[in-house]
Amino acid sequence: LFEGPWDFVWASTKIDDLPPMVGQEIAFAGRSNVGKSSLINALTRRNALARTSHTPGRTQQLNFFRQVEHEEPVGAGSQGSKRSREKPVPVYSLHAPTIVDMPGYGYAAVGKEKVAAWTRLIHDYLRGRANLMRVYVLIDARHGIKDVDGAVLETLDKAAVSYQVVLTKGDALKPADQTFMTEATFDEIKRRPAAFPEVLLTSSETGAGMPEFRAAIGRVLAE
Ligand code: GTP
Ligand code: MG
Numbered sequence: 756l757f758e759g760p761w762d763f764v765w766a767s768t769k770i771d772d773l774p775p776m777v778g779q780e781i782a783f784a785g786r787s788n789v790g791k792s793s794l795i796n797a798l799t800r801r802n803a804l805a806r807t808s809h810t811p812g813r814t815q816q817l818n819f820f821r822q823v824e825h826e827e828p829v830g831a832g833s834q835g836s837k838r839s840r841e842k843p844v845p846v847y848s849l850h851a852p853t854i855v856d857m858p859g860y861g862y863a864a865v866g867k868e869k870v871a872a873w874t875r876l877i878h879d880y881l882r883g884r885a886n887l888m889r890v891y892v893l894i895d896a897r898h899g900i901k902d903v904d905g906a907v908l909e910t911l912d913k914a915a916v917s918y919q920v921v922l923t924k925g926d927a928l929k930p931a932d933q934t935f936m937t938e939a940t941f942d943e944i945k946r947r948p949a950a951f952p953e954v955l956l957t958s959s960e961t962g963a964g965m966p967e968f969r970a971a972i973g974r975v976l977a978e
Contacts, residue, residue: 756822756973761799761854762845765819768872770879774819776886779976780853784877784907785893787811787859790923793959794893795820795856798969805856812865815873817880818856824848852976855880861903881907882914889917889951889975896922896936896956900943912949919951920944921968926958 765774783791792805792814804820806813826843857880858873865873881890890911894900900908900920911918920940925933937956944950955971957964 756852756976757798757800757969760823760826760845761801761804761820762823762847763804763818764821764847764853766816767819767880768816768876770876770883773817773880773884774853776884777849778821778851778853778886779888780819780855780884780886781888781972781975782855782857782881782884782890783893784857784881784890785859785923786895786901786903787862787865788813789859789893789895790959791859791893792856794921794923794957794968795854797957797959797962797965798972799854811859811862812869814856814858815869816858817876820854820856821847822851822853824851860907861901877907878910881910881916884916887916889919889972891921892918893921893923894940896925896928896933899936899940908944908947908950912947915949917949917951919971920954922954922956924958924960925956925963926961 767773783795785791788811792807795805796802823845825846827846828843829841857877860874860877863870892907894904922936922940933956937954941954945952955964955968957968
């Protein structure tokens with residue numbers, strides 16, 4: 756699943772501007788700066804597939820990334836030797852999965868209007884996407900679940916959209932604290948109806964938890 760290339764294919768700022776529902780989707784949600792875009796890059800082993808930044812509010816749209824089935828050399832079958840140096844054209848299978856990087860929620864400094872617009876977009880998308888197989892709700896391992904996260908979990912529970920909580924930036928904690936936060940977070944979500952009963956601890960920086968995370972996604976997309 757994560758061996759081949761992935762491509763940016765679409766960006767939406769409005770709920771009526773989503774791409775067609777083709778293939779299965781998984782989405783990454785979380786507070787601003789929690790590490791959504793970094794985790795997508797780590798999963799796909801592409802440094803700059805999703806844009807990251809140390810200042811919150813980097814991702815301002817729903818960004819859709821599709822798995823590339825294979826690449827077709829330009830001018831294949833024709834004579835043009837000049838054209839053969841052009842970039843190959845990506846081909847996507849109808850069943851290719853899509854990863855969705857979302858704007859962060861809860862970052863007041865971008866202004867009230869943007870926060871409201873992003874929050875609406877995020878909640879509307881999460882509620883109404885029939886091909887959305889699972890949402891990964893990212894939580895900073897140092898901070899745990901906050902009220903704004905709780906609101907998103909509530910939306911997902913109400914809409915019966917399956918989600919898994921993933922702790923990010925695990926490298927910022929000592930091993931004992933990593934275990935503590937993983938268990939404490941699990942305790943908080945274990946009674947929620949749509950929550951997958953396992954909390955993953957990851958680090959995009961060290962790669963910790965990434966094989967487990969890739970395997971978990973693989974199982975969801977194989978369902
Ligand atoms: P928005 O798009 O603004 O919502 O942010 P985001 O959730 O996409 O976060 P992004 O991936 O842009 O990362 C935010 C900051 O956290 C960057 O400075 C990253 O370098 C840092 N960061 C991301 N992942 C990790 C990690 O695993 N460990 C550490 N220590 N820092 C990380
Ligand atoms: Mg981002």
